Amino acid sequence: MPIESLLPPLIMLAMVIVGLELTPADLLRALHEPRRTALALAAQLLLLPLLAAGLAVILELDAIAAGGLVLVAAAAQAPVSNYFCVLGRADVALSVTLTALSSVIATFTMPWAAQAGFDLIARDSTALQLPAAQMVRYIATALLLPLAAGMLVRHLAPAFVARNRGRMQWASVVLLAALLGSIAFDQAATIAQRLGSLVVSSALFTLIAALLGVAVARLAGWPGTQALTMFAAFPARSLSMATLVAVGILGRTQFLSFAVVFFLVQAAMLVPAMLWARRRVGAATAAGH
Numbered sequence: 636m637p638i639e640s641l642l643p644p645l646i647m648l649a650m651v652i653v654g655l656e657l658t659p660a661d662l663l664r665a666l667h668e669p670r671r672t673a674l675a676l677a678a679q680l681l682l683l684p685l686l687a688a689g690l691a692v693i694l695e696l697d698a699i700a701a702g703g704l705v706l707v708a709a710a711a712q713a714p715v716s717n718y719f720c721v722l723g724r725a726d727v728a729l730s731v732t733l734t735a736l737s738s739v740i741a742t743f744t745m746p747w748a749a750q751a752g753f754d755l756i757a758r759d760s761t762a763l764q765l766p767a768a769q770m771v772r773y774i775a776t777a778l779l780l781p782l783a784a785g786m787l788v789r790h791l792a793p794a795f796v797a798r799n800r801g802r803m804q805w806a807s808v809v810l811l812a813a814l815l816g817s818i819a820f821d822q823a824a825t826i827a828q829r830l831g832s833l834v835v836s837s838a839l840f841t842l843i844a845a846l847l848g849v850a851v852a853r854l855a856g857w858p859g860t861q862a863l864t865m866f867a868a869f870p871a872r873s874l875s876m877a878t879l880v881a882v883g884i885l886g887r888t889q890f891l892s893f894a895v896v897f898f899l900v901q902a903a904m905l906v907p908a909m910l911w912a913r914r915r916v917g918a919a920t921a922a923g924h
Contacts, residue, residue, distance in 0.1 A: 642817065642818070642878055642879075642882055643777055643882070645810055645814050645817070646777065646814065646879060647777055648781070649807060649814070649875060650778050650781035650782045650785065650875065651781045651782070651784055651785040651788075652785060652803050652807045653714045653785060653807070654781065654782040654783060654785020654786045654789070655803055656714075656785075656789075656803075657731070657786050657789070658789065661728075661731050661735050662732070662735050662736060664728065664732045665736055671855065671857070672732065672733065674851065675851065675865065676733065676736060676737060676740060678851045678869075679712060679733075679737065679848075679868070679869060680737075680741065680744050682847055683708040683709070683844055683847075683872070684705065684708050684709045684748040684749070684751060684752045685752075685755075686708065686847070687704045687707070687708030687709075687752055687840060688752045688756050690704065690836055690840055690843075691704055691752075691755075691756045694832065694835065696836060697829065697832070699825060699887075699889045699890060700833055700836060700893055702753070702756075702763065702881075702887060703833075703881070703889075703890040703891065703892060703894060704840065704893055705749055705752035705756065706749055706880055706890055706894075707840075707872045707877045707893065707894060707897055708752065708872060709741070709744075709745045709748035709752060709877075710745060710872045710874070710876040710877045710880075711738045711741035711745070711873040712734045712737040712868050712871060712872070713871040713872055713873045713874065713875075714873075715871055716730050716733075716734060716867045716868045716871035717731055717734060719905050720864050720868075722906065722909040722910055722913060723867065723909030723912040724860070724863075724912070725861070725863035725866075725867060725909070726860045726861045726864040727864075729861055730864050730867065730868055733868055734868075737873075738778065738779065738873065739779065741873070742771060742774045742775050742778065742779055743771055745770070745774065745880070746765050746766075746767035746770045746771060747767065749765055750765045750767070753765070765880075769884065770880060770884050773879065773880075773883050774879060774880070777879050777883070778875065778879065814875075814878070815898060815899075818878070818891045818894060818895050819895045822889065822891055822895065825889050825892040826892045826896060829892065830896070833893055834896060834900055836893075837896050837897040837900035837901065838900050840870065840897075841900065841901045841905065844869040845867070845869055845905070846866075847869055848862075848865030848866050848869030848870070849865060849866050851865060863909075863912055866912075867905060867909060870901060870905065872897075874897070877890075877894055878891055878894060881894075
């Protein structure tokens with residue numbers, strides 16, 4: 636089966652499972668601290684595409700690596716950030732709220748953010764052109780509707796969802812593995828040719844984005860657990876959203892070579908960092924007693 640036909644159904648099913656973990660309260664939680672939520676979302680949506688374009692220019696990435704980096708940076712916050720926060724004992728509720736709202740907002744901002752990034756990295760007079768209206772409709776249909784369907788199932792059958800939460804979490808892992816495996820198999824040659832630049836750009840984006848998240852939290856005077864949430868939230872980008880745009884809108888499956896390497900490099904960096912933070916929190920708590 637062509638990867639263009641395989642990926643969208645996998646992503647839509649994965650988004651249904653993500654929706655099963657969300658409730659309307661996760662979205663409404665932002666109303667309790669609107670300034671904090673707005674700052675976190677605005678900083679992500681504005682700073683990260685600029686960071687991606689800057690890295691693409693400084694590192695002199697080729698069109699495939701640069702395009703993949705820009706698409707990933709312009710996407711919403713990824714649900715995997717919630718698991719990073721669980722590992723580090725950060726503010727998981729804040730991460731869930733940011734993830735849910737980011738998915739909604741990025742549906743409308745991603746076309747403009749990605750287009751700005753493509754314009755900045757264009758080496759000649761022709762940059763990739765994104766059909767904004769078509770892109771919004773496509774993302775809303777393939778991401779937001781399945782997400783809403785999952786939330787509706789949870790609302791109508793909370794006991795069923797609670798009983799099967801473990802199975803659904805495993806299913807999400809299997810779907811993620813299938814998604815990454817399909818892309819890696821399809822783009823093996825592209826990844827092999829550009830592995831060095833893909834690894835370096837992924838690592839630098841992850842590191843700088845994480846530090847930007849902490850800087851925003853510190854400037855706003857947020858406590859340590861929420862600064863740690865921002866450390867995980869800023870670099871974690873929705874590969875589902877980036878994949879849909881690359882395949883369904885641009886027809887550039889080669890951009891997905893960056894997405895696979897990005898996920899693996901980021902996991903290798905953030906998982907140990909969050910576990911280290913968890914140990915520090917545990918040690919500080921023990922010392923306090």
